[in-house]
Amino acid sequence: MACFIIGAGSFYGLPVPVRDTDTVIAADGGWRVCRELSLTPSLLVADFDSLDTVPEFDHILRLPVEKDNTDMIRAVKEGFARGETEFHLLGGMGGRRTDHTLANMQTLAYIARHGGRGWLYGSGERFTAICDGGEIMLPAKKSGILSVFCLGADAEGVTIEGAQYPLADAALTADFPLGVSNHFTGKAVRVAVRRGCLLIGICDKE
Structure with a gap:
């Protein structure tokens, strides 16, 4: 099993197919990518600063805008809570927010220190820790x-x-x-x- 977390950054495609046994978590604007891929996430984690409206969806973890956790790292924590240890972070690089790219690289360290393996995907490149x-x-x-x-x-x-x-x-x-x-x-x-x-x-x- 693996946990795919899809964020609001630039999306470069799925690195590997999503299986029925995998967990998919949308992190805020990653919801739109899930819709485009016809993927129904297990959970939407969001403070809704990247989505114009709150979708009609039964599994939403709504976060405050002022918080310590980014949407991505909170999604990782939710994945760990579900027993996941392999994480694929998509939509976590590129775009206008280099600060979020750096935050997601730090998130790889969080995953490693908690016994998991995380991969962060860009355009023709990937990172782990x-x-x-x-x-x-x-x-x-x-x-x-x-x-x-x-x-x-x-x-x-x-x-x-x-x-x-x-x-x-x-x-x-x-x-x-x-x-x-x-x-x-x-x-x-x-x-x-x-x-x-x-x-x-x-x-x-x-």
Whole structure:
């Protein structure tokens, strides 16, 4: 099972098909995308700053406009409450709101720290995060860009294996982009971190 959360940002298509066993949550303006895709979400989470009207729908979690949680991260919390651990965040990048893109990248760290795996999708690119002893194996690709960033406090014990530029027990900091623009070389790539959190970006184009 997986949880698809569709937000109000730029939508670049479904990365994988939505199965009957998957959960779909619309985050505010993501409701319109669900309608266009003929998807009926399990829940609409919204403060309705991206929708002109409140739709006639039985499963709405209405949020106050003034709040600490973004619509997206509250939708993630609802997904965790339903037992989900795999999250696909769509409509969470692009558009006019770079601040929301950054907030959704932070949301990936929230997912990782709570034992889940999250993916945030853009145009020909996707991001995920690993934290505190986490690791990820990325399938072999003949080409493409791999970037690894420190997300928060200094990341220690960073390992990258199988990419053009490997790292072993290295440190990454938030003020120097050492991990940007690595390359896939046809091998599977392993990324791991002993302490701290990493944001991992994969771009299909060189």
